[in-house]
Amino acid sequence: MRILLLFALFMVSVQTTAATVLPVKEITTGVYVHFGKHQFPDSKNHGEIANLGFIVGQKCVAVIDSGGNPEQGLALKQAVTETTQTPICYVINTHVHPDHINGNSAFKAAGVKLVGHHKLARAMSARGSYYLDKAADQLGVKMSAADLIPPDIEVKDSMKLDLGGRTLVLKAHPTAHTDNDLTVYDEKTNTIWLSDLLFTEHVPTLDGSLKGWLSEIDKLEKQSFHYVIPGHGELVTDWPQSMQAQKHYLTLLLTEIRAAIKKGQHLEDAVQTVGYSEKNNWALFDDYHRKNVTTAFAELEWED
Amino acid sequence: MKYSKLLPTIFITTLLPIAAIAAEDEKIWNNVLKPEYFAGQAIEESDNIIELEAPVRAEDPALVPIKVTSKVKQTKEHYIKKILVLVDNNPFPFVGEFEFTPESGKADIAMRIRVNSNSNIRAIAQINDGKLMMTKKFVKASGGCSAPIGANLDEAMSRLGKIKFRLENEVKAGEPNLVQLMISHPNITGMQMDQVTRFVKKSHFVKDVKVTFNGKPVLTAKTDIAISADPNFRFYFVPEKAGDLKAEVTDTSCELPTKRDVCAKGNTYTETFKVQP
Known part of the structure; x- marks a missing residue:
């Protein structure tokens, strides 16, 4: 009996020390995605809300977004190790938001290069201390400046990464969701990882330029992709169909805010009136919509 | 029991x-x-002279609209001379100091500010007889992914120094008229983590705003990094007849984000707007 108890205790301790493996799904050959839940980042989910993943070549693995905290980064790294023996060569950060980059330190190792938009380092620097405070206050995550690692490779316009037998084309976008959005296109499977340039189900969040975002969407809409991976939401296989909801939401913001400005409304009025017809179409609408209107209003009032 | x-x-x-x-x-x-x-100095806490409007939660920490409304008329005998606005828990709590005259008509001031964390925002009015009145609102910090700097600073920088006046309604002579002043400026806080990226950028913000009507002061303000990018103010002026609203805006750049002893002389930007009651 005592031995059994000891054995049970031993099993428990083994369980807790074994690294967590982040669940991922192979959506097409060599493209693995972890789909995040539509939640507001808080001390319960510790900021683990975004879609993350990796693409496996013959020589190299490229990780796309590192997670909402260093621990989730480790779990994602573990998922790579469980999937393939191919080494990680690149960790691509699609933009500065904490749910996408807070796991960077988990991947720090010889031979691993961080890749980001050429404006990412500046954004990390400007927002870094605030994000560290928020990690402690709101996410219940302990992080230090050492966890905020800027890119080793900066993408100015576009860049190709050879993973061995497959090439990724990275594109640095003009200001849209943020001023440092980077997308990843996998030629082999005609898959594009749009990250937060695309939201499905989860209300889009604007932290860059509304007009810029709509203009990037217009360009992307004309292209055809087999698979599109949003930053938040399910896998898209009917491009551009599943993007129409986001396009509609952003266009509505544009139209209604322009009208509000024309009528002489102030920011605080517009926040109460604009875009509420969309309320029931999105998860987390109440958490982000007023912020979206605020950012868009501050952009559009300078038109003319 | x-x-x-x-x-x-x-x-x-x-x-x-x-x-x-x-x-x-x-x-x-x-x-x-x-x-x-x-x-x-003694400060009375009350909403009898001024009131402060602020959202319960800062939806966007970079752009929190607040409004100070005065409940007394500006007359030569009794008027609000100054309103100081502070955000207790900001790294640099001083938001701005706004000076009014009897000619301001109404000592109201609306603006957009940066709020870093849960904090009291306070407005303290100084009456011409020296009395001090304070009112405050508690604002909850925003969550999510945005930061208190501004979404598109490059865009604000590209328009640097552009100033717009917007009149709210048709101008009425001899009455307080609401006017909006928009200043394109990134209002950079200078609070970045240089150790992470070795990216050094000093603060660069609007420090003085002077608005006159036909040469007479309407609003004179000292402002700082807690004012949102593209500073935006709404206030009143009383035009007796046709004339020029003029804004004179001066910026500066300081060595340290929360110290104001070593600052460079900045540039001054001006804009004139014809008013016809």
């Missing part, structure tokens, strides 16, 4: 935490801000 036993417990469990939070909220004010700005 039962009630008398229960009541004290309810009081203790419900009131104590609130009292504790309130004390915490007043700490920076009592220990730092009051001694710094109003050492030895």
Whole structure:
């Protein structure tokens, strides 16, 4: 009996020390995605809300977004190790938001290069201390400046990464969701990882330029992709169909805010009136919509 | 009988935490801000002279609209001379100091500010007789992914110094008229983590705003990094006849984000707007 108890205790301790493996799904050959839940980042989910993943070549693995905290980064790294023996060569950060980059330190190792938009380092620097405070206050995550690692490779316009037998084309976008959005296109499977340039189900969040975002969407809409991976939401296989909801939401913001400005409304009025017809179409609408209107209003009032 | 036993417990469990939070909220004010700005002066806390409007939650920490509304008319005998706005828990709490005259008509001022974390925002009015009146609002910090800097600073920088006046309604002579002043400026806080990226950028913000009508002061303000990018102010002026609204805006750049002893002389941007009542 005592031995059994000891054995049970031993099993428990083994369980807790074994690294967590982040669940991922192979959506097409060599493209693995972890789909995040539509939640507001808080001390319960510790900021683990975004879609993350990796693409496996013959020589190299490229990780796309590192997670909402260093621990989730480790779990994602573990998922790579469980999937393939191919080494990680690149960790691509699609933009500065904490749910996408807070796991960077988990991947720090010889031979691993961080890749980001050429404006990412500046954004990390400007927002870094605030994000560290928020990690402690709101996410219940302990992080230090050492966890905020800027890119080793900066993408100015576009860049190709050879993973061995497959090439990724990275594109640095003009200001849209943020001023440092980077997308990843996998030629082999005609898959594009749009990250937060695309939201499905989860209300889009604007932290860059509304007009810029709509203009990037217009360009992307004309292209055809087999698979599109949003930053938040399910896998898209009917491009551009599943993007129409986001396009509609952003266009509505544009139209209604322009009208509000024309009528002489102030920011605080517009926040109460604009875009509420969309309320029931999105998860987390109440958490982000007023912020979206605020950012868009501050952009559009300078038109003319 | 039962009630008398229960009541004290309810009081203790419900009131104590609130009292504790309130004390915490007043700490920076009592220990730092009051001694710094109003050492030895009496301040009455009331909503009788000015009122402060602010959202319950800062939806966007970079752009929190707040509004100070005065409840008294500006007359030569009795008027609000100055309104100081502070955000207790910001790294640099001073938001701005706004000076009015009897000719301002109404000492109202609306603006957009940066709010870093849960904080009291306070407005302190100084009446021409020297009396000080304070009002405050508690604002909850925003969550999510945005930061208190501004979404598109490059865009603000590309328009640097562009100024617009917007009149709210048709101008009425001899009455207070609401006007909006928009200033394109990134208002850079200078608070980045240079150790992470070795990316050094000094603060660069609007420090003086002077608005006159036909040469007479309407609003004179000292402002700082807590003002949102593209500073935006709404206030009143009283045009007796046709004339020019003029804005003179001066910026600066300081060596350290929270010290104001070593700052460079900045540029001055001006804009004139014809008013026809």
